[in-house]
Amino acid sequence: MSECDTIVGVSGGVDSSVAAMLLRDQAASGGARIAGLFMDNWADDGSGDCRAEDDRRDAVAVCGTLGLPIHFRDFSSEYWQGVFEHFLAEYARGRTPNPDVLCNREIKFKHFLEAARGLGAARIATGHYARIGKQGGRWQLLRAADRAKDQSYFLHQLGQSQLAATLFPLGELVKADVRAMARAAGLPTADKRDSTGICFIGERDFRGFLSRYLPARAGEIQTPDGRCLGQHTGVFYFTLGQREGLQIGGIRGFAAAPWYVVGKDVGRNILFVDQGSDSPYLFSTTTWTEEAHWISGSPPGRRFACHAQVRYRQREEPCEVTVEDPGTLRVVFDRPQRAVTPGQSLVLYDEQACLGGAVIASTDAPLESRQRGEARRSTTA
Structure with a gap:
């Protein structure tokens, strides 16, 4: 027994x-x-x-x-x-x-x-x-x-x-x-607050925690057209769509509107920002992923329509999925998606059933597309 x-x-x-x-x-x-x-x-x-x-x-x-x-x-x-x-x-x-x-x-x-x-x-x-x-x-x-x-x-x-x-x-x-x-039932955890955020960080300041393992490296904060607005302490402390922690504002020649992270150039250590939560630099329609995992063991087809989430608690969005070699995905959404972030998970659904998913590799957001083009030109020069 x-x-x-x-x-x-x-x-x-x-x-x-x-x-x-x-x-x-x-x-x-x-x-x-x-x-x-x-x-x-x-x-x-x-x-x-x-x-x-x-x-x-x-x-x-x-x-x-x-x-x-x-x-x-x-x-x-x-x-x-x-x-x-x-x-x-x-x-x-x-x-x-x-x-x-x-x-x-x-x-x-x-x-x-x-x-x-x-x-x-x-x-x-x-x-x-x-x-x-x-x-x-x-x-x-x-x-x-x-x-x-x-x-x-x-x-x-x-x-x-x-x-x-x-x-x-x-x-x-x-x-x-x-x-x-x-x-x-009188369980001692009945009114215990739910844990939030990343489990090993807990209630701590995220940037302070991360800096213990990835030391700060200052660089420029720029607009998409290359104007320098200030300094950041490390591009890896920020994520697409982030507003908090930029410490920029009241800049002459710009409207009094909040700034958002719209891109990163890790090689040049540049953080790109733009004004407005609906900045066109935040939006993309096509997403490419790393190799996908399928819960059933295989995809439902080489090309199929379904719904996808690119972040937790997001409303699922209709899309068309193409399975490419060697198992990576090309996902085209019916409408532009905001702040689709490389490193996060794209998860696919057929009504209530989760089909599987993959890590986001890249998108056709304007700055990402520009950086890919610059990289191609530099390798062929």
């Missing part, structure tokens, strides 16, 4: 707490055995800002309240190598990565799944807001019932083997009901 049938990833938050409670209640009638597992994914960096110990205590308290055994695993080394080093490398290239996508693929649905199987469990469960279905003998990743909390965007790198061994107990619930369930 195995030690347990299902291992729930308990993070010390209300979502995983209720997921564990629901599985415990379901298991009580069928004789299945449930246990929790807390993952240490980030080693204490000495800043005093890491919440891992608080989360660990809350996870222990939740399992104690539910009468569930709890296990612990330290994945901080795997997280550093599989997630954080990639995060730094992408920022150094001037791109904006999404560590939550990598964390799910490399930690929660790889190392956590392996650890659960090592404990004798056949399945894992998490507090993600998503659903799993099956059609034509293939597993599907489906949007959550609570569209505002749907996390399928972050889960698009999962495949058939992971989905076959995973449960999402919150997939049919809305967040308000999850909190109400936690309060009714």
Whole structure:
């Protein structure tokens, strides 16, 4: 007999707490055995800002309240190598990565799944807001019932083997009901605030955190036509569409309108800005990606129509997808998209089903197109 049938990833938050409670209640009638597992994914960096110990205590308290055994695993080394080093490398290239996508693929649905199987469990469960279905003998990743909390965007790198061994107990619930369930059950995490932002940064200043690993390198802030407006401390501290932190304003000869990041030239260490959130320099219609991952194992065709998101909580947009060699994508949107950012994930949907996705490589935004043209000319000169 195995030690347990299902291992729930308990993070010390209300979502995983209720997921564990629901599985415990379901298991009580069928004789299945449930246990929790807390993952240490980030080693204490000495800043005093890491919440891992608080989360660990809350996870222990939740399992104690539910009468569930709890296990612990330290994945901080795997997280550093599989997630954080990639995060730094992408920022150094001037791109904006999404560590939550990598964390799910490399930690929660790889190392956590392996650890659960090592404990004798056949399945894992998490507090993600998503659903799993099956059609034509293939597993599907489906949007959550609570569209505002749907996390399928972050889960698009999962495949058939992971989905076959995973449960999402919150997939049919809305967040308000999850909190109400936690309060009714007296769970210690019922009113705990949801974590926001990048997990290993938490509430810290992003630029201050990043500067510990990518030292500041000052350069010019320019308009798209080359006029210098000031100095930045490092192009990798900024992302497309960003307004905060530019520290420019009231410049003679320009209107009193806010400035936004519209492009970066990492080689020349230039940050490009323009006025207005609807600057034409922020918009693109065509996006090219790195090699795509397909949840079913293969794309639905070499060319097909579907919907896509280029950021979390964005409304999905209609597009046409062309699968190019060696598996990269060319995605043409029906209407221009704002601030499509290299390094982020483009995720594809067919109604409620997530098809998969890929990392954004480039777009036809004006400054990117200009830089590609300059690069081609320099190589042929």
